[in-house]
Amino acid sequence: MVQEWLLELLVGIGRLFIHPIFYFSFLLAVVVGMLRVNRERKDFDTRVYDLYDEVRYILPSSLLLGLLLSIITITAGITLPLDLLSFIAAITIIFSVVGFRLLSPAWTIGLAFIIFVVSEQLGWTFISYEGLSFNHLLLTLAVMIGLLMIAEGVLILKRGWQGTSPRLIQSPRGLKVGVHVAQRLWLVPVFLVIPVGDLSAPFSWWPVISIGAENYALILYPFLIGFVQWIKSTLPELAIKVTGKNIIAAGVLTLLFAIAAYWQSMFAIVAVVFAASVRFWIAWRHYSYEKNRHYFFTPQPRGVMILGILPLSPAKKMKLKIGEIVYKANGVEVNTETEFYAALQKNAAYCKLEVIDIRGEIRFVQGSLYQGEHYELGLILAVEDEPYLKEAEM
Structure with missing residues (x-):
C-alpha cells in the first residue's frame, strides 16, 4: 500500500504540470510585470524592478505553505470532485482578467461555493457529484477557504510588502506626490484527494470528512492567490503587515466556523459568507483609512x-x-x-x-x-x- 501511495504522489505532482492554471499564472505575472515596468519608466525614466520580478514571487515563497497545507489535506483526506475543481479554476481565470485583487480564496472558492449551493437548490446540474454527500462537499469547501485564507494572510504578512512599486500621482492640491503599490501573485500547490482512482482508504477513519467515495487519487492542485494594495499615508511594510494579520485572523475564524459544520451543516454557509464579507471589509477598511489620511511621500521642507x-x-x-x-x-x-x-x-x-x-x-x-x-x-x-x-x- 505504501508503494501505491508513493506512486500516486508522483502522479499527483505530474498533474500539476498539465493544469492550465499553472501556466496561466506565469503568463499573468509577465503581463503584470510589463504594465508595471511601463508605468515606472513613465514616472521615473527607469524601471525599478525588472520585467520578471512578479514571476519570481509566484512559487518560491509559497512552496513551504503548500507543503504544510498538503500535510493537513492528505492527513484529513480533503476530497473534492474534479468538476468542482475545474469550476474553481474557471472562476479564478475570469477574476484574474477582471483584476487580480479579486484572487482571494474567500472570493474565488467562495463564489464557487455559492453557485454550487444555488444551482443545487434550483435543480441545475453542471457539477457532477453523483453518489457523493452534498453537505460534506460544502463542509470540505468551507475548510479549504479557511486554510487558504490563513495561507493568504501569511504570504501578505511575510512577502506582500517586499518589492512594492513606487508611483507618482497628483494630489487633490495639484502637487506631485508618491505612493507605493503592492501587487503580487502566488501559486500555492496543495495536494487534494479526488474521488476517482485506485487508492483505497489507508485507515478506517480516513477521510475525516467522508463524502461517500470508495476509491481515490491525488492531485497537486494550483491555487492562485492575488494581492493588490495602494499605500499613500505610511510605509508600505507597516500597512501591508496589518492587512496580513487581519486576513490570518479572518481565516482562523472561518476555519472554526467550517469545523463546526461537521456537526451542524449550516455553519458551512456561515463560514463562507463570513469569509467573503470580512475579506471585503478588510480591503474597504484600508481604502477608507487611506482616503482620509495625508500623503507620506511628499516634498520635504528640509532634505x-x-x-x-x-x-x-x-x-x-x-x-x-x-x-x-x-x-x-x-x-x-x-x-x-x-x-x-x-x-x-x-x-x-x-x-x-x-x-x-x-x-x-x-x-x-x-x-x-x-x-x-x-x-x-x-x-x-x-x-x-x-x-x-x-x-x-x-
Missing part, C-alpha cells in the same frame, strides 16, 4: 525623501531605506534633486550622506562610488518638479 531604491544599486548596498530623508550630501544641505546630485559630484570617489531615519533619528551613511556612477546611485526621490516650485514661489 529629500526616498521614495524608492533600485535593486543592486549603491544605495541598496549603503542600506538606505524607503521613507528616510537625506538632508546632507557630502556636507552640503540639499532640498531638491538637482542640489542632491550636485553635492554628490563634490567627491567623485566617495559619498557621505546624513539621513533622518523613519524613527526621526539622524544617522550617517557612506560608501564608495565609481566613475560615472553619480546619477546611478539608485535612489528615487519624492520631490516636486523644480519648474513647478519656481512658479509657486512667484
Whole structure:
C-alpha cells in the first residue's frame, strides 16, 4: 500500500504540470510585470524592478505553505470532485482578467461555493457529484477557504510588502506626490484527494470528512492567490503587515466556523459568507483609512525623501531605506534633486550622506562610488518638479 501511495504522489505532482492554471499564472505575472515596468519608466525614466520580478514571487515563497497545507489535506483526506475543481479554476481565470485583487480564496472558492449551493437548490446540474454527500462537499469547501485564507494572510504578512512599486500621482492640491503599490501573485500547490482512482482508504477513519467515495487519487492542485494594495499615508511594510494579520485572523475564524459544520451543516454557509464579507471589509477598511489620511511621500521642507531604491544599486548596498530623508550630501544641505546630485559630484570617489531615519533619528551613511556612477546611485526621490516650485514661489 505504501508503494501505491508513493506512486500516486508522483502522479499527483505530474498533474500539476498539465493544469492550465499553472501556466496561466506565469503568463499573468509577465503581463503584470510589463504594465508595471511601463508605468515606472513613465514616472521615473527607469524601471525599478525588472520585467520578471512578479514571476519570481509566484512559487518560491509559497512552496513551504503548500507543503504544510498538503500535510493537513492528505492527513484529513480533503476530497473534492474534479468538476468542482475545474469550476474553481474557471472562476479564478475570469477574476484574474477582471483584476487580480479579486484572487482571494474567500472570493474565488467562495463564489464557487455559492453557485454550487444555488444551482443545487434550483435543480441545475453542471457539477457532477453523483453518489457523493452534498453537505460534506460544502463542509470540505468551507475548510479549504479557511486554510487558504490563513495561507493568504501569511504570504501578505511575510512577502506582500517586499518589492512594492513606487508611483507618482497628483494630489487633490495639484502637487506631485508618491505612493507605493503592492501587487503580487502566488501559486500555492496543495495536494487534494479526488474521488476517482485506485487508492483505497489507508485507515478506517480516513477521510475525516467522508463524502461517500470508495476509491481515490491525488492531485497537486494550483491555487492562485492575488494581492493588490495602494499605500499613500505610511510605509508600505507597516500597512501591508496589518492587512496580513487581519486576513490570518479572518481565516482562523472561518476555519472554526467550517469545523463546526461537521456537526451542524449550516455553519458551512456561515463560514463562507463570513469569509467573503470580512475579506471585503478588510480591503474597504484600508481604502477608507487611506482616503482620509495625508500623503507620506511628499516634498520635504528640509532634505529629500526616498521614495524608492533600485535593486543592486549603491544605495541598496549603503542600506538606505524607503521613507528616510537625506538632508546632507557630502556636507552640503540639499532640498531638491538637482542640489542632491550636485553635492554628490563634490567627491567623485566617495559619498557621505546624513539621513533622518523613519524613527526621526539622524544617522550617517557612506560608501564608495565609481566613475560615472553619480546619477546611478539608485535612489528615487519624492520631490516636486523644480519648474513647478519656481512658479509657486512667484
